[in-house]
Structure formats: C-alpha cells, structure tokens
Amino acid sequence: xxxxxxxxxxxxxxxxxxxxxxxxxxxxxxxxxxxxxxxxxxxxxxxxxxxxxxxxxxxxxxxxxxxxxxxxxxxxxxxxxxxxxxxxxxxxxxxxxxxxxxxxxxxxxxxxxxxxxxxxxxxxxxxxxxxxxxxxxxxxxxxxxxxxxxxxxxxxxxxxxxxxxxxxxxxxxxxxxxxxxxxxxxxxxxxxxxxxxxxxxxxxxxxxxxxxxxxxxxxxxxxxxxxxxxxxxxxxxxxxxxxxxxxxxxxxxxxxxxxxxxxxxx
Amino acid sequence: xxxxxxxxxxxxxxxxxxxxxxxxxxxxxxxxxxxxxxxxxxxxxxxxxxxxxxxxxxxxxxxxxxxxxxxxxxxxxxxxxxxxxxxxxxxxxxxxxxxxxxxxxxxxxxxxxxxxxxxxxxxxxxxxxxxxxxxxxxxxxxxxxxxxxxxxxxxxxxxxxxxxxxxxxxxxxxxxxxxxxxxxxxxxxxxxxxxxxxxxxxxxxxxxxxxxxxxxxxxxxxxxxxxxxxxxxxxxxxxxxxxxxxxxxxxxxxxxxx
Numbered sequence: 001x002x003x004x005x006x007x008x009x010x011x012x013x014x015x016x017x018x019x020x021x022x023x024x025x026x027x028x029x030x031x032x033x034x035x036x037x038x039x040x041x042x043x044x045x046x047x048x049x050x051x052x053x054x055x056x057x058x059x060x061x062x063x064x065x066x067x068x069x070x071x072x073x074x075x076x077x078x079x080x081x082x083x084x085x086x087x088x089x090x091x092x093x094x095x096x097x098x099x100x101x102x103x104x105x106x107x108x109x110x111x112x113x114x115x116x117x118x119x120x121x122x123x124x125x126x127x128x129x130x131x132x133x134x135x136x137x138x139x140x141x142x143x144x145x146x147x148x149x150x151x152x153x154x155x156x157x158x159x160x161x162x163x164x165x166x167x168x169x170x171x172x173x174x175x176x177x178x179x180x181x182x183x184x185x186x187x188x189x190x191x192x193x194x195x196x197x198x199x200x201x202x203x204x205x206x207x208x209x210x211x212x213x214x215x216x217x218x219x220x221x222x223x224x225x226x227x228x229x230x231x232x233x234x235x236x237x238x239x240x241x242x243x244x245x246x247x248x249x250x251x252x253x254x255x256x257x258x259x260x261x262x263x264x265x266x
Numbered sequence: 267x268x269x270x271x272x273x274x275x276x277x278x279x280x281x282x283x284x285x286x287x288x289x290x291x292x293x294x295x296x297x298x299x300x301x302x303x304x305x306x307x308x309x310x311x312x313x314x315x316x317x318x319x320x321x322x323x324x325x326x327x328x329x330x331x332x333x334x335x336x337x338x339x340x341x342x343x344x345x346x347x348x349x350x351x352x353x354x355x356x357x358x359x360x361x362x363x364x365x366x367x368x369x370x371x372x373x374x375x376x377x378x379x380x381x382x383x384x385x386x387x388x389x390x391x392x393x394x395x396x397x398x399x400x401x402x403x404x405x406x407x408x409x410x411x412x413x414x415x416x417x418x419x420x421x422x423x424x425x426x427x428x429x430x431x432x433x434x435x436x437x438x439x440x441x442x443x444x445x446x447x448x449x450x451x452x453x454x455x456x457x458x459x460x461x462x463x464x465x466x467x468x469x470x471x472x473x474x475x476x477x478x479x480x481x482x483x484x485x486x487x488x489x490x491x492x493x494x495x496x497x498x499x500x501x502x503x504x505x506x507x508x509x510x511x512x513x514x515x516x517x518x519x520x521x522x523x524x
Contacts, residue, residue, distance in 0.1 A: 038443070042443070045446075045447055045450065046450070048451075048466075049450035049451055049466075051463070052451075052461065052463045052465065052466025052469075053450070053451075053454075053455045053456050053461060053466055053470075054310070054455055054456060055462045055463060056313070056316055056456060056460045056461070056462050057310070057312060057313065057316070059316055059317070060312045060313065060315055060316050061315050062312075063312070183294065191301070191305075194305045194306075194309065195305065195308075197309075198309050199309040199310055199312075200309065200310075200312050204312055205308065205309070206311070207308070208308065209305075209308030209309065
C-alpha cells in the first residue's frame with residue numbers, strides 16, 4: 001500500500017486526519033439514534049436500577065458513605081459509562097471495517113496512527129455527554145452536587161477512562177475487523193467493573209471478590225471517584241498515574257493491531 | 267399424526283443441535299447467568315445482614331434469577347435462529363416439502379425448550395454442588411424444571427413472533443438489552459419488600475419477571491410458597507399463551523418463506 005501525497009507537515013496532517021475521523025463519527029452518532037442512544041441510555045438504566053433496587057444496602061452494617069447510596073452508585077455508573085463509551089468507539093471502528101470505510105482510511109491517511117487517534121477522540125467527545133447526563137440524573141435523584149473542582153477532576157478521569165476503553169476496543173477491532181469482536185471488547189470490561197467494589201465499599205467485600213477487587217485497577221477509579229464526590233479526594237494522584245500507564249500500554253496494543261490491519265489490507 | 271411427530275422431532279433436534287454447534291451464541295447464554303450470579307453474590311452478600319432479608323445465603327436467594335435470565339436469553343436466541351433460517355433460505359427450502367408451517371415453528375420452539383431444560387438442570391446441579399439445599403426438596407426441583415419449560419416456551423414464542431414479524435436476526439438481537447431491563451427492574455437483586463424507593467417497587471410489581479423469579483426463589487429458600495407459585499405459573503402461562511397466540515396469528519398471515 002503506498003502512502004498518499006502529503007500537503008501538510010506530517011504531524012499537522014495526522015492531527016487533521018484524526019480530527020476528521022472524530023468529526024465524522026460524532027456527526028454520524030448525533031444523526032443516528034441507534035448509535036447515539038444506547039451508550040447514553042444504558043448507564044442511565046443501570047443507575048436507576050441500582051439506586052432503586054439496592055439502596056437498602058446503605059442500611060447494612062458497616063456501610064458508611066455520607067453523600068448517600070445514589071452518590072455511591074453514581075461513581076460506579078459514571079466509570080462504567082465512560083469505559084463503555086470508549087468501547088462503543090472501538091465498535092464503530094469494527095463496523096467501519098465491515099463497511100469498507102476503515103480500509104479507505106488506511107489508504108488515505110499517511111500516518112495511520114491518526115486513525116486510532118480519531119476513534120479515541122470520538123470517545124473523548126462522547127464521554128462528557130454521558131457523564132453529564134448521569135450527573136443530572138444523580139442530582140435529580142437527590143445526590144449532593146459536590147465541589148466544582150472535585151467534579152471537574154472526576155470528569156477528567158472519565159475522559160481518561162474513555163480513552164482506555166477506546167484503545168482497548170480499537171485494538172480488538174483492528175485485529176478482528178468485524179463487529180463479531182464485540183463480546184471480546186465488552187466482556188473483559190464488564191467483568192473488570194463488576195469484580196470491583198460496585199455495590200458496597202471495598203472494605204465490606206470478603207473472600208475471593210475482596211482479593212480480586214484489591215488488585216483490580218477499576219477499584220482505584222471507584223475509590224478515588226467516590227472520594228471526589230464525598231469532597232475528600234483519595235488516591236487521585238495514584239489514579240492518574242495508573243491511567244497514564246494503562247494508556248501507554250493500550251496505545252502499544254492498538255498500534256500493534258493497526259500494524260496487523262495494515263499488513264492485511266496491503 | 268405419527269408423521270407429524272416424526273417431523274417435529276427432527277426439526278427440534280436440528281434446532282437444538284444448530285444452537286449447540288454455535289458455541290459463540292450458546293455458551294455466553296449458558297454461562298452468563300452463572301457469571302452474573304457469582305459476581306452479584308460476591309458484591310451483594312452483605313444483603314444477608316440487612317434486617318428483613320429472607321435468606322441466610324445470597325447465592326441461594328439470587329439463584330432464581332439465573333433460571334429466568336437463562337430462559338429470557340434463550341428466547342432471544344430462538345428468535346435469532348428462526349430469523350436466520352428465514353434469511354438464509356432454509357425455510358424457503360423447507361416450504362417446498364409437505365411439512366406444515368406450524369410444525370416448522372413448533373420444531374424451533376421445542377429445540378429451544380429442550381436446551382432451556384438442560385440449562386436449568388445444569389444450574390440445579392451446580393447449585394446443589396455449591397451447597398444450596400432446596401427448601402422444597404426434590405419435588406421442588408421438578409417444579410423449577412416445569413416452570414422453566416413454561417418460561418422458555420413463553421420467551422421463545424415471543425422470539426419467534428418477532429422473527430416472523432421482522433425477518434431480521436439483527437432486529438431480534440436488538441431486543442437483547444430489553445432482557446436486561448426486565449431483569450434489572452424486577453426483584454432480581456432484592457426482594458420487593460426491601461425496595462426503599464416507592465417508584466422502583468411499583469415498577470417491579472408491574473414487571474412480570476418479578477413473579478417468575480419469586481416463584482423459583484420461593485422453592486429454593488422458603489419451601490412450598492403456594493401464593494408465589496400460583497402467581498409464577500399464572501404469569502408464565504399467561505405470557506406463553508399470549509406469545510403462542512401472537513405467533514400463530516402472524517403465521518396465518520405471513521409465509522415462513524422469505
């Protein structure tokens with residue numbers, strides 16, 4: 001496959017290509033309800049179900065979270081929503097391989113890393129919408145508003161999670177090149193999220209689940225997120241450092257997938 | 267009559283084998299309820315200490331949800347399989363044979379019910395092996411299986427109805443998230459008596475899935491709770507009757523061939 005002629009400096013060309021892919025994806029998502037609504041509605045449904053059905057857990061012995069159970073679950077669904085927004089972006093890439101769009105992008109873009117960048121940007125563009133919808137739902141359900149700085153940090157963390165989800169799912173999409181890879185994108189994230197302190201604090205988990213949750217990076221996101229909502233930030237620096245490591249590793253994962261996809265297409 | 271039964275047996279056999287030969291579709295629907303059961307038990311076992319919680323083991327309490335979830339997902343799969351048969355032209359070819367249309371659908375449904383029954387038997391074995399003792403004894407296990415048959419018939423018939431209406435496996439598969447909504451807004455995680463939020467308790471009370479779960483749950487943790495059983499069988503029977511009627515009506519007006 002020959003690289004196309006460049007009319008801009010390489011870095012600027014890559015940035016323009018990534019922005020173009022993201023703009024196209026976001027426009028498609030905004031004008032296609034079947035793409036726009038599921039990533040938005042699913043976390044709201046989980047939020048309503050967990051707050052409505054499980055709020056009795058706040059009465060369990062040892063459960064202490066001053067802002068209340070709605071706020072406790074808000075952090076879980078906001079983390080889940082961000083990760084799955086990223087995964088939906090990877091799923092879009094898989095769908096684009098099926099339709100031929102991604103192969104055309106492989107031919108058209110000189111620095112093909114911009115393709116991965118474009119789908120990550122798509123996730124970054126969508127994640128705040130999901131987080132904002134969940135925040136408004138939480139406020140409507142009686143959750144305290146929280147401090148402005150704390151909430152901004154929480155929203156920034158959701159952006160990092162969306163990037164992590166998008167890089168993970170893009171790596172799968174670039175290897176499988178079909179939406180049939182969807183379970184492989186979603187299942188590990190689903191298991192990772194629910195093997196963390198999803199419904200009760202880490203200290204109240206026992207047995208094997210406590211062991212799994214203690215080493216699960218999602219537990220860190222939940223703990224720091226809940227600290228931010230409660231106005232007592234905990235482990236925020238650690239969360240940012242782990243995010244940086246995960247993003248670096250998953251970038252390598254996605255770029256290796258890109259190399260495979262390029263080799264297959266040429 | 268004898269010929270019809272032979273045709274039905276072969277169609278049911280094909281339906282069950284076809285599902286078993288697609289591990290990517292079958293194993294997630296078999297294993298996912300168990301995975302969810304294990305995860306929710308780990309995360310929600312604290313509920314055992316909440317005043318008024320009706321069981322000493324959350325695993326035993328949550329077990330009922332796995333049976334209903336298995337039947338729901340199996341119903342979607344049955345619909346997807348039927349729609350796929352329509353899209354690939356298998357039913358076209360079958361329509362050239364003397365096999366009656368209703369037998370084709372019945373064969374698909376029978377295959378789905380046999381799989382659901384095997385799945386439920388497996389869940390019971392795993393539950394007993396995990397230390398759950400059914401409060402209603404071995405007779406209760408038989409009733410769980412009977413209820414599973416009825417639930418599977420209901421959900422598979424809804425799947426078949428959707429397949430006949432849409433002729434698209436993607437459209438039927440698109441109803442999968444609805445199964446989650448039905449489970450999440452029911453007494454899947456908690457008994458209705460412990461739902462603190464009034465609106466959620468109301469939704470759960472209107473959700474037929476709550477009564478299916480509570481009928482199975484009663485047999486597992488309470489014993490012979492005739493009220494819960496009567497409601498469970500009435501809901502499962504009602505849903506099955508409605509779904510079969512809708513499927514039969516659709517079959518009368520639409521050809522199974524593409």
